[in-house]
Amino acid sequence: MSTLNDKVTAVFDEPGCATNQAKGTKERKKGCTKQLAPGAAAGGCAFDGAKIALQPITDVAHLVHGPIACEGNSWDNRGAKSSGPLLYRTGFTTDINETDVVYGGEKRLFKAIREIIEKYDPPAIFVYQTCVTALIGDDLEAVCKAAAAKFGKPVVPINAPGFVGSKNLGNKLAGEALLDHVIGTEEPEYTTPCDINIIGEYNLSGELWQVKPLLDELGIRILSCISGDARYHEVARSHRARAAMMVCSKAMINVARKMEERWGIPYFEGSFYGISDTSDSLRELSRLLVARGAPEDLVARTEALIEREEARAREAIASFEPRFAGRRVLLITGGVKSWSVVSALQEAGLEIAGTSVKKSTNEDKERIKEIMGGDAHMIDELPPREMYRMLREARADIMLSGGRSQFVALKAKMPWLDINQERHHAYAGYVGMVELCAEIDRALHNPIWAQLRKPAPWEETTTAPALAKGA
């Protein structure tokens, strides 16, 4: 476990992380996991985070070493899409029983790896540690090493048992596993001066494919996306990219920074949510590539593409403006770049009634202030009861959030859109913003709201008194 502890400490002391750098030495030592309040906590565990970060690698067999809960209760429930292999959607678990808990689960794990190789023959197997198998002391690294030697195939230990911390920590530990065992272990067949990596993009609902045509047109090749729609060998060869874009800053910053350290791949933090963010990201990519030897005309071609696509998107979005006038949005995201979505929504003429900043960095908060001006309603924590009251009192016209709070909005008879990882619509790039506006439009103007908010004919007011008041 000491190695895992070292990893966790190292990940917390991330020099590339702005939040971390803003702290004093003493504070930094404490790490950045907030102590969770028992009985008042929400959110996934480190294992969940590791799985989210790596499962999008589509041709790998993802094997969960633990009791049935960890995989059985959660498999095939995430929206990462594949353009080819589907093995990542198969649920593999050792499903350990009482005997394994007493005598150890290492032998079962080894056999499970053999069974997977015999039946499915994937290019690699990722083995995820969980709480129970960590607690009983199963040596995941040793089993993986032995299996890799025996079967001549990469068997990668992902040491992020749930109880070490939050989902975000799990993302980072997953990144560490890639750095230790995968990235740089193979060489690409060929490279081009326009090879890039996209780090922290999971291709949810196929969002990568909203951006890829733009890059294709510019002649920029995605050497590897880590990890959306990725193949194992692509990730293994990703160290030969010329530049990298880090999409979800809090998730995999350690991967981007260490790839810069080890292989000199410059990276920047960007976003494909929002028109200007997409343009900025394309600009930055071409600037980095040209600085490392890509043809100089790339910059001009990028500008031309940006001009053309921005115009196309703005024209499409402008058509929504009259329908959005005066409408207010409550934006409750995991905090991942809420500023980027905020600016996108404002471009469409929506007002922001409030935005959550629970997981945002100080830098993010500054950006939100900048974008929203003086009237930035930043919400640190919004308990469901308060959220319900806000919507019930119509202080917003629509809520954008993750599935967790979906029914708080719907039960308040308030339009709602899913913008988290289970969502079914893709909102990236220029087309994505148009799609988001279209979805908001459909939700806001669906005819059901008028009917639902009217009382039943035998009732007098729309807001019928609570049952508790003696109805």
Next chain:
Amino acid sequence: MANVVTSRKACTVNPLKMSQPIGAALAFLGLDGCMPVLHGAQGCTSFGLVLFVRHFRETIPLQTTAMNEVTTILGGMENLEQAILNIVKRANPKIICIASTGLTETKGDDVKGFLKLIRARHPELGDLPIVYVSTPDFLDSFQEGWAKAVTAVIDAVVIGSHNAPVAHLENPQMINVLPGCHLTPADLEELREIIQDFGLHPNFLPDLSGSLDGHVPETFLPTTLGGTTVEAIEAMGSARVTLAIGEQMRGAAMALEMAAGVPYVLADRLTGLEASDRLHGLLAEWSGRPVPAKYRRQRSQLVDAMLDGHFFFGGKRVAIGAEPDLLWAIGNFLTEMGAEIACAVTTPAHSTLLEQLPTETVTIGDLEDLERGADGCDLLITHSHGRQAAERLGIPFVRMGLPMFDRLGAAQKLSIGYRGTRDLIFEIGNVFIANQHDNHPDTWTLPRHEAAPPLEAHR
């Protein structure tokens, strides 16, 4: 007569099984004003919560003691104490129900002991019922977790109230109903209506039709909203009889009998003509009333549906993956309609019924086993996770059980009683009709060789 075999693989592929603690949590979600808590890491709760949210399309109150590495090693007493105090402060529940997980069971937390100490340290908790059930993830399955949770509620609340000097008079109109986890809120609602139409008062434990039937409340509460009240559980001792549904509920029914002397009758299933006849017969006997005209009419409709539908069921080969009591109900129903259970896969459970299932083999295994066995079948029946297998096999797929995350109305699927069985015939029969094989000129080509094999009817 079936041979029950356990899959001997080291690696479970595409799990059919879900874990015990969330089975327990679902049972607790059928209690009114309840906050269920999993004593484990936050992920244990988070996965269960997401699963239920996607299945029911409802807010799910479910908390965690948020154990981490250090608290696991040192023991979870403090986390449990904080969790209880936080929940009381924030949610003001009428009952708190705690289920352990693989993590805290591996460590060996003595939760019962913890609870005694916590109560002693916090007299302000007063009479707030706190239920605890031991449900390690590495044992048994979802269905067993549900059953154990109901037994734990009976032990804690019914027996607890009987220790108090309150006289419990028998109420001849009241019957306890202990439904298994395979019944949907719609099934419970139907059963309630049937029982009430006989002039009897059903007392359900738990009652998901009160909390998770999909309704829009006029207010927001952080606990469950609707379900069995604590008072109703306390009153269970005064019922004349307990009706337990599904073999899984035998233990809970026995616990109630031992605690309060209420005899029980176990209905192994409520789907099918004869099964529904038995139910209505029992209710007629208990109430002393004849079967109401409404149900005689419904019975006649079911008989007619069987007549109309049997053409499409006859000889069909069906593969079913479900927990034991659901498998028992659906498997027998299909067999009674003339179909054949070609492959049956289930989860580990202490059930003696499986050996009596009308099929050759029942495998305790996963959806990989089901997929292998379903090759060449006419229909696949399992929960939503069967979608990949059905697609690969190219055979029709009917979703049953939990989770059902890619279809609307999981809570409103009705399959019990005369009406429910009738509708199930229509649902499955229509799938068969939609997938009938059409004959074409090459259907009956003669074999090339002169020595033709004996004629065989085309299926």
